[in-house]
Structures are given as C-alpha cells and as structure tokens.
Amino acid sequence: MSAEISGSKSTRREFGKSLSAMLAAAYVSPKLIQGVAGGRLKGFSRADAILINSNENPYGPSPHAIAAITGSEGVACRYPDDLYARAKQSIATLHKVQTENIALGCGSTEILRVCDAAFVGPDKNLIVAEPTFEAVTYYAEVSRAKAVKIPLTSDFRHDLPAMASACSNGTGLVYVCNPNNPTGTINTRDEFAGFLAKVPASTYVLVDEAYFHFVEDPRYSSVVDMIPHHPNLIVTRTFSKVYGMAGMRLGYAVAQKQTIAAMRPQVLFDNGNAAVLAAAVASIDDPEIVPVNKKRLNDTRKWVTGELTKDGHRVIPSEANFFMVDIGRDVTPVIQAFREKKIMVGRKFPSMGTCLRVSVGKPEEMRAFLAAFRQIVPAAQKSAA
Template sequence: MAGHFLISVPDHFPFVIWKCRRKFGAAQNVLDNAANRNREAEVLEMSEITKRLSRRKFAQLLGAGAAYTVAQRGVSWRTPLRAADTRRHFTSTPAGVVRLSANENPYGPSPMALKAMTEAFNISCRYPDEHADALIEALAKLNGVERNQILVGNGSGEILKLCAAAFTGSLEPGNNRPVALLPRSRGGALPSFIPGRGKMIVADPTFEAILNHARVNQAEVLKIPLTGSFSHDLSKMLAAANQGLIYICNPNNPTASITPKKELRDFLDKVPRDTMVLVDEAYHHYADSPDYESVIPLVKSHPNLIVARTFSKIYGMAGLRCGYCVAQPEAMQRLRPHQTWDSVNIMAITAAIASLGDADQVTNGQRLNRETKKFVTEELSALSYASIPSQANFIMVNVKREARPIIGALAQRGVQIGRPFPALPNHLRVTIGKRPEMETFLSAFRQVVA
C-alpha cells in the first residue's frame, strides 16, 4: 500500500511497541502542557487524538503516524510541507489577533539562543546528557549552589508536577512511604528531615496547574484567600500546615502582586520541617519592588524549601519548555524518581545556556516591560480603571463589573486576554505585549466599556 511500510511483526515487534509508546507519550505530553496553560480546547483535542491512536493498527502507526497531527489540520501527509504551509497550519494565533492571554514574552528569545538552536540542529540525533550537564553547571554557578542542588525540567511546569507527585496525596493510612523506602545517602543514612505526603495548601487565586496535579494524587487542596493587599496570607497557611506541600507563587499569577520579603522569611523559619514549601519565582525578573527578594539564598538553611524558575518569561522560551528548581540534595532525591529521563530536549537546553550568557536579554526585557506597562496602566487610570500594583509582565485590572462579558467582547474584536478568575470576578488579566499591541487592546477596551 502506498504510504505504508510492510514490516515482519516477529522481527520488529519490540520496535512496534516502542513506536506505540512514543505516540502515546507525545499525546500525553501535549495534554500536560495544555493543562498547565488552562487551554481546555487543546486538552479535548488531544484526548480525541489519543482515542484515535488507540484504534490504529501497528503498521499505520509506523507508516503514517508521524504525519497524524498534520493530517488533523487538513494537510495531506503525502504532500511535503512548504514554509508557508507550516506557518498557515501551525501558527498558534490567527493573523490580526492580538494575544495577551498567556503572560508570554512578545519579544522572543535572545539572538544568542536562536543561534545556539540553529547550531544544535546538527546534533539533534544525540541525547542531550552532556548539554544538560553544562546547563546544570551554569545554573549552579548563577545561583551560588552545588550541582546536586539543581534539577532541570520540561518547563517549570514539570517541576511543579514533580513536587505534587512527591509530596501530595491522601492522608489515609499507608499512603506515606515507610522509612525503609525513603532515599538514603551513600553511607546509608536517612535524610535529616522526612517530609510526608499530604494536602496541598495554596493561595486563592494563584497559578492552578499544580492544583490539578495534586488532585490526581487524591490530595486535599486547601485554598486560602489572598490578603487585602493581594499577598499570600502566610499566617493562615502556617496554621494549616500538616506535612504535604505549601505552594507560594511570588510574584503571584494572576494578580502580579508580591508577598513581602520579611514576611516570607519569617514564614519559612516557622514552617514545620515535615512540610515542604515550593516557591514559584517564574516572574521574579520583572519584580523591582524593594520589598521583593528571591528566596534561593534561603535554600541553604531550609531543607524543606524548593524554588522553581523558568526560561519561559524574561528569556522568551515558552514554546521550548525549560525550567529548573533549586533545593537541598535530600529534597532532590524525592523529586528525581518521578521525572522522565531526558525530559528536556537539546534545542531548549542549548537555548537556555546561551540565554544565560546574554545579559541584554534580561535588561532590555525588563525595560520594555516596565515602559509599556506604565503606558497601559496610566491610560487605564485615565479611564478610571485601577490595576493591582504589578510586579510581573501582566496586569490585573478592576473593571468594576463582571469581567467575563468584557473578555468575550474583546475576543470578538481580535484581542485575547486571560480567562476569568472566580476569586476576582471583576478583574481582567492582561499580558503586557508590545506597544502597538497594547494600543490595540486599549482601543478595543474603550469600545467595550463605553
């Protein structure tokens, strides 16, 4: 049959099984990434793909499976794709639409990162182990820690998933691992602290991907409302601590607000050692308040602290998926068994290494974000719409009425912004794009609220 390979099943059966597992694995990865971005349409689409894959014959998987997603979008696998075809069928945002919905960096990756990826094409046939080691070395040096205190992941989203897998779960008898199964040092000694699995404690609202991962583990998820100043209510979080995991997003998504550094330091000193704390610093490059600081230096004195970082924001690598965390080695021992081998691809790794060497990528990104954010917030203020003080690359605007209809009306005018947040039903989350994009947003916003 044209377009299909005929393979002797007895001779190649292991390869067929491997190919099928790769197909299911790819679909699952897209499901995970879509969930992390709260893109329900993509989750449903990939669920259907998974169902179809389960009914395809082995020979079809081998012969035409590689072109499956292309065919799904109306492109024949028999026809070679031209560059124009690729742009038409795989561009994530339709032409003329302003995308201010996902807190992405509109300026993209560093030129040095783009060059590094181009050069990495020639070694994409190789596993990325050596390059991953080089990235770990660079990150350890950047953060002033040892190599065994760095774990690189498929975006910080994977780091969050690993933390939920390792530290959350039901409190039913037998759920927490017995001491005999806990990771030991080379000398056979037990860790100096033994965090158990338990509930997930989060702010409301906050970044929700990790909540979904905790629920998969049948963990109780306890949401604690933000304070009146939109910081984490650390006293209530502390009172609720009982093993498990406390998640703190600082600066917080979706509010772009921070939790003051002194309050956070005091909180970390008081949290019981059998309760893990994950501080998500995805937006830390954008925070310029004197009341904000990274807690990475505190990892040295807090064995129950994990700090997550990402290359998706200031480094403009959201589509490449690369992140990492910093923690003490004993905490890393709890995370690593849950991670897929070589989960970060060689293109993302080489781009990340190059990005760390481009100081202008950070300073220029900070400046452009600061200038454009100032312009937008001043224009909104002139219209009598206030924003929560922002320490990120997005703003949360109080529109003084239900936000959902406004979100829909803006979408009809070609402007995509963040989804509604039940805890703040009268607020819009708007990513800071380029100046022309924000002018388009303001024009559409004026029409909608007039």
C-alpha cells in the same frame, strides 16, 4: 478493530471503557484542565491575533539563544547528555549552587507536577492561595490530594501567616507564587523569613519565581539564598517569561541535595531537548536579555496601567509582565468581546470574577488593547476607584 492493552486483546469499546475507568479513577475536571491550559483559539489563527492571555514574552529569545538553537542541529540525532550537563552547570553557577541542587523540567510546570507527585497524596494535603496559578492544584487533584485554599489579603497578596497556620503534620506542600499569577503582587523577603520559620519542617515549601525578573520593589528578593537553611524549601524558575522561550519548554528547581533526590524519581528521563538546553546556556550568558526585556515590558505595563487608571479604573499594582484591572462586572462576556476583536486576554479567575488579567505585549499591541478596552468597557461600567 482491536487495541492491544497490557498484552490482552480488547475491542475499541472495551478500550474506551477502561480509558473512562482510568479517567474516573484520577478524575480531573475538564474546566480545570482548560483553565490551566489558558484556553485554545478557535475560529482564527494565532498569527492573526493579539496574544495577551498567557503572560508570554512577545519579544522572543535572545539572538544568542536563536544562534544556539540553529547550531544544535548537529546534536539533534543524539540524546542530549552533554547539553543537559552544561545547562545544569550554567544554572547552578547562576545561583551559586552545585548541580546536585538543580532539577530540570519540561517547563516549570513539570517541576510543579513533580512536587505534587513526590510530596502530596490522599493523606498529605496542599496549601495554596486563592487565586493563584492553578497547575499545582490540578496535579494535586491527580495525586488525590486535598487542596486547602487560603484567600489573598485585602491588598491581593499571599496571606503567609494564614498559610503557615493552616499547615499541619498532614500538609505535604505549600505553594507560594511570588510574584503571584494572576495578581502580579509580591510578598517581601522579611515576610518569607517569618513564614519559613513557622512552616513545619515536614512540609515542603514550593516558591514559584516564574516572574522574579520583573520585580522592582526593593523589599522583594529571591529566596534561593535561604535554601541552605531550609531543607524543605524548593524554588522554581522558568525560561518561558523574561527569556522569551515559552514554546521551547524549560524550567528548573533549586533545592538542597536530598530534596532534589526526593523529587528525582518523578522526573522524566531526558526531559530537555538539545535545542532548548543550548538556548538556555546562551541566554544565561547573554548579559542583555534580562535587563532589556525587564525594562521594555515594565515600561509598557506602566504606560498602559497609567492610562487605565487615568480613565478611572482600578488596577491592582503589579510587579510582573501582566496586570489585573477591575472592570466592576463579570469578565466572561468581556473576554469574549475582546476575542471578537481578535485580542486574547487572560482567562477568568472565579474568585476575582470582575478582574481581567492582561499580559503585557509590545506597545502597538497594548495600544490596540487600550482602544478595544475603551470600546468594550463603557464609562458607566467603570469600577469605583
């Protein structure tokens, strides 16, 4: 059997060789890929499991979004140009900017990839916190860029002064995840103002606000309104979290016009599907979806973290729909023990190897989690409070 590659006939073995060569050329560790993907279920179906491993929103999309998805069947056979324009307009109106300030992505993951493809490379490094959401580091590796990892502060927040000091003319991008995944911690508006003033103008700053909607700390704010003063600032958001549409895949970037223009060559044409674009417009128009989901997920987080704290465990204070609890020993066997009970908890973040990341599910799911936790993590293993 043969495979046609670039016009010449090759055997399957040759195809395999060239594929390996391609992969070697852009080598990315399988562990990293698995880490970013959050692992896959083996041995049982997702429908049977409690999924508190990927910071999803178990309540799903707004009823208005579901109606819009159903109604989008009439345009399913057409390219989604009109819906694309409407979704961009809704997002632009939400942020009080123009559509030229918006780029859509197949999830905000595409925006992270686009920023790496556009702004880092062999001679332009990436600066990230350690630990943080890994996708931007993964795609930097694909772009053959070095990632400089700056440890979190002792209270598990981005060390913005250290990150700014690490920037040089050879820095293409700094990534700040606020709130941070996996810790759920935040950096304040004032801290950002100082940070943005220090980062060189030639370095792009990518602020990932995937979990923006859950934050209650009054010192926090979005940095979207700082964009007019900072041509190098990009903010990314997603419909995967508070809007409950992780499976639908839509995220976006907000930035100055010329920054969006610099990203555009890396964005796939027609990267949004009709159903998700219609759902996004309906979600933005739904005044209930954000406050309702914010309240119920935050209430559940406060309840379950309160129980863990009462049990004597150290929980990192979180402003998001997930939290980390320090179990005082390697999380790997504990993750497996939960799995055996069909409860999927977050992956291990090696630099915080004793901290388990748990996403907030529905109250009944968190009751099951807590009961399992009390069996799996015996009292003698509790961390020092």
